[in-house]
Each structure stands twice: as structure tokens, then as C-alpha cells.
Amino acid sequence: MKRPSVIRETDVVARTAAIAAEVAAKHAATVDAQSRFPHETFAALKAAKLLSAAVPQSHGGAGAGMLELGAQCAALAQGCGSSGMVLAMHHIQVACIARHGLGTPYFDRYLSENIVARQEVIASITSENGTFGDTRSSVCAVAVDGENMSLAKDATTVSYGAHADAQLVTCRRTADAAASDQVLVLFEKGQYTLEQTGTWDTLGMRGTCSPGAKFSGKGRAEQILPGAFADSSAQTMVPYSHILWSALWSGIAADALGRAAEFVRGAARRNPGTMPPNAPHLARANVELQAMRHNWQACAMDFDELTGADDRAAREELGSMAWALKMNQLKMGCSEVAPRLCHEALQIIGILGYKNDTPFSVGRHYRDVLSAALMVSNERIASKSASMLLVYKDA
Amino acid sequence: MSNEIKVRTILKEHGRLAREVEGLAPDTDLYQAGMTSHASVNVMLALEGEFDIEFPDHMLKRSVFESIASITSAVDELTATAQ
Numbered sequence: 254m255k256r257p258s259v260i261r262e263t264d265v266v267a268r269t270a271a272i273a274a275e276v277a278a279k280h281a282a283t284v285d286a287q288s289r290f291p292h293e294t295f296a297a298l299k300a301a302k303l304l305s306a307a308v309p310q311s312h313g314g315a316g317a318g319m320l321e322l323g324a325q326c327a328a329l330a331q332g333c334g335s336s337g338m339v340l341a342m343h344h345i346q347v348a349c350i351a352r353h354g355l356g357t358p359y360f361d362r363y364l365s366e367n368i369v370a371r372q373e374v375i376a377s378i379t380s381e382n383g384t385f386g387d388t389r390s391s392v393c394a395v396a397v398d399g400e401n402m403s404l405a406k407d408a409t410t411v412s413y414g415a416h417a418d419a420q421l422v423t424c425r426r427t428a429d430a431a432a433s434d435q436v437l438v439l440f441e442k443g444q445y446t447l448e449q450t451g452t453w454d455t456l457g458m459r460g461t462c463s464p465g466a467k468f469s470g471k472g473r474a475e476q477i478l479p480g481a482f483a484d485s486s487a488q489t490m491v492p493y494s495h496i497l498w499s500a501l502w503s504g505i506a507a508d509a510l511g512r513a514a515e516f517v518r519g520a521a522r523r524n525p526g527t528m529p530p531n532a533p534h535l536a537r538a539n540v541e542l543q544a545m546r547h548n549w550q551a552c553a554m555d556f557d558e559l560t561g562a563d564d565r566a567a568r569e570e571l572g573s574m575a576w577a578l579k580m581n582q583l584k585m586g587c588s589e590v591a592p593r594l595c596h597e598a599l600q601i602i603g604i605l606g607y608k609n610d611t612p613f614s615v616g617r618h619y620r621d622v623l624s625a626a627l628m629v630s631n632e633r634i635a636s637k638s639a640s641m642l643l644v645y646k647d648a
Numbered sequence: 649m650s651n652e653i654k655v656r657t658i659l660k661e662h663g664r665l666a667r668e669v670e671g672l673a674p675d676t677d678l679y680q681a682g683m684t685s686h687a688s689v690n691v692m693l694a695l696e697g698e699f700d701i702e703f704p705d706h707m708l709k710r711s712v713f714e715s716i717a718s719i720t721s722a723v724d725e726l727t728a729t730a731q
Binding site: 389390426430431432433434481483484487569570572573574575577637640641643644645646647 | 665666679680682683684686689692693696704705706710
């Protein structure tokens with residue numbers, strides 16, 4: 254199993270870091286100011302064939318595990334937080350297909366042709382009017398008619414939906430299924446319409462372009478991912494989301510603290526022999542950054558170890574309360590520390606960090622990570638953890 | 649009263665299923681029948697109270713609580729150990 258020191262040197266991470274520095278970082282301010290999709294970054298990732306990093310090698314992808322994907326998302330987020338988030342979400346969708354659809358002719362072909370050969374981008378539609386933010390329940394249901402199926406969904410947020418080549422949609426299995434009896438259905442471009450119903454003028458993560466939308470699609474029954482979303486959610490969507498998000502938030506925080514460090518070094522060079530007054534704050538902030546990185550990396554290594562075997566026992570472990578609690582704790586921890594670190598960076602830098610047009614600006618970073626506690630609300634996660642801890646004994 | 653009957657009574661009270669418990673086969677998937685993870689915790693708490701048992705952490709996974717048969721078998725195992 255790969256370790257963090259090895260991961261930093263891998264082809265996937267190194268090439269993504271180069272794109273982060275040369276492309277994503279250059280356009281990050283414009284993407285943020287105009288609230289537009291980071292086209293340049295994704296064109297570069299596509300050209301470098303980095304959008305298939307999560308596809309198994311058997312299907313032509315890089316076969317990157319969680320630790321490597323986390324490092325890739327963190328590297329990209331250091332250049333542009335929105336780009337890091339879109340890449341993470343794309344990987345989450347690819348992983349759901351790779352881990353639950355492999356071995357079926359449709360999804361095998363989709364991975365090797367659409368993701369590996371054509372480097373397409375997949376968005377997801379998990380939110381819905383009427384479910385109040387609970388991704389594990391749906392109102393809409395897929396209607397299967399022989400070999401065909403259709404689905405309509407009124408979504409509250411669809412991240413980069415208008416810029417994606419496919420949509421992976423949660424819905425109830427049948428019209429008479431319970432709200433929690435869900436499946437995932439993939440729709441390719443040309444099979445659906447997405448009518449924007451809201452706006453995306455937000456504090457941060459503005460480049461993810463995630464307004465509400467009314468989805469309507471028709472396809473073939475084979476595009477329904479095998480198994481239950483209950484399983485693909487617990488075994489794949491939740492771990493990939495919480496680990497990759499935590500990783501990219503650490504990338505954003507690292508860039509903000511990197512700017513603070515550059516600022517402190519500048520002061521030190523002007524006055525060698527005099528410790529800049531804010532240097533100890535930087536030292537303290539780095540304690541939290543290290544803890545944050547080690548938190549997601551440890552979870553990623555646990556996941557890679559479990560999925561290395563990927564047998565029934567490993568999948569059951571991912572469906573255990575112990576694992577669910579670990580994921581909740583990771584998400585809550587990293588989403589709360591990231592804004593704190595950006596706040597610290599701002600205190601260290603001062604007015605040059607507060608201004609939006611200096612090399613030390615950290616406003617975008619701060620605004621971007623404020624989304625972390627809200628995307629899957631920490632309040633909801635805390636109450637789920639609290640409920641589990643009524644029976645989980647950690648013994 | 650057999651453990652399965654008590655399990656059914658607890659599911660009826662706390663499982664918040666979309667279907668009548670009486671009509672469920674022992675191997676019906678309870679999650680597909682509408683039991684949420686939140687409801688499953690209440691089922692666990694009620695089972696621990698009713699049978700005076702504690703589910704060890706390794707049993708706190710979907711497969712143990714996915715059907716009336718699997719829950720009953722876990723309860724049988726724990727009550728046998730307790731005696």
C-alpha cells in the first residue's frame with residue numbers, strides 16, 4: 254500500500270500539481286469573480302488524461318486509490334478551490350460506477366470509452382426538493398418499461414451540471430418503493446434536459462456553478478447501477494466524499510497558510526535577526542494543518558487497505574457503524590478547522606490578505622472553505638453521530 | 649414469547665417501516681422496507697433494553713439489522729451468551 258511520501262511523487266499527483274500552478278491558480282480569481290466554471294483547468298486535466306485517475310487499470314485508468322486521489326484533489330485545490338471540488342465530485346461519481354457497476358457491459362463500456370478514452374466529466378444529482386437535504390431519501394422514482402426507463406427530478410443544487418457530460422442521479426427504485434429504497438441512474442448527454450431553476454451567486458465555491466435545476470431524462474434500464482444506493486452510498490459515495498473533500502479543504506487551507514508564510518518570510522528578510530511578530534501564529538496554525546492532513550490521510554489509508562481486499566468482509570466493514578462514525582468525524586473535523594486556518598492566515602497577513610488583489614489575498618480561500626460545514630450540514634452529521642453513539646461503545 | 653415475536657413488536661414500534669410488520673417475511677430487507685439508519689438505532693436501543701443485552705460494536709453493521717431473521721439470530725446469540 255502506498256504511503257503519503259510516495260504519493261506526492263506519483264505521476265497523477267505531480268502532473269495535477271503542475272496544472273494547479275500553471276493553469277488553475279492563474280484563473281482562480283476570475284473564476285471566483287465571475288462565478289464561472291474553471292474551463293481552462295478542466296481542459297488541461299482532460300488533455301493530460303487525469304480525469305480517469307479513479308478508473309481501475311483493468312479499464313485503462315490510472316487505478317489511483319483514495320490516498321492518491323486525495324493528494325490529487327488537494328494539489329488542485331491549492332491552485333483553485335472550486336476546481337478541486339469539481340474534480341473530487343467527478344471522482345466520487347466515477348468511483349460509484351467503478352465499484353458497483355463493474356462487470357456489467359454498459360458500465361464497463363462507459364468507463365473505458367467515456368471516462369478513459371474521451372475524458373468526460375460526470376456530475377451528480379443527489380439533492381431534491383422535499384427531502385430537506387437528506388441524500389438517503391428520494392421523492393422521485395425511476396420508471397422502468399421493459400428495456401427503457403425514464404426519470405424526472407426537481408433538484409435544489411446540481412454542481413457543474415450544465416458543464417458535465419453525464420449525470421448520476423439518485424431516485425427511488427420504483428414508484429411504490431420507500432423513500433430510502435434508492436438506486437443510482439446514469440444519464441449521458443443527449444438523454445436528458447436540465448432546466449436551471451435558481452442562481453449560484455454564493456460566498457464561495459463560485460466556480461462549481463451549482464444552481465437548482467429540473468432534470469428530465471430517458472435512457473435504457475441497463476443504465477441503472479446494480480444494487481442498492483444504501484450500499485453504494487455507505488461503501489463508496491460517503492467515504493469518497495468525506496475523504497476527498499477533507500483533502501481538498503486541506504489544500505485550500507495550505508495555500509492560505511502558504512501565503513501567510515510568504516508574508517512572514519518577507520518581513521524576516523527585511524529585518525534579519527528580528528522574529529516577525531506573527532511568526533508564532535504561523536507555527537501554531539501549522540500544528541492544526543498537520544493534524545488536518547494526517548486525519549484525511551489516515552482515513553484514506555484505512556480505506557485503501559480495506560478495499561485492497563474488497564471482499565465481502567471489507568464491504569461489510571464499510572457498512573459498519575464504526576466506519577460511519579469515522580467518516581462523520583473526519584468531515585466535521587476538517588470542515589471546521591479549514592475556515593479557522595484561513596482566518597489565522599488572514600490575521601497573520603493583515604490588510605494585504607483582506608484586499609482581494611494582492612499576492613497575499615486569502616478572501617477567496619476563506620469564502621471557499623465556509624461551504625465545508627454546509628455541504629451535507631454538520632448539524633445533520635452531528636445528530637446522526639450522536640444517534641449512533643447511543644449504541645456504539647468503542648470497545 | 650419467542651425472540652422473533654419480540655423483535656417484530658419492537659420493529660413495529662420503532663422501525664418506522666413503510667409496510668406492516670406482520671406482512672414481512674423473516675428475510676425481507678428492512679432497509680428496502682423503509683427503515684432508515686436513524687430508525688435502526690432506535691430499534692437497537694429498544695432491543696438492548698428489552699433483552700437486557702449490549703450489541704458489541706462488530707455487530708453494529710447493516711447486515712445484522714437488515715432482516716427480522718438476522719436481528720433475531722443476533723439476539724439469540726447474545727441472550728444465549730448472557731445465560
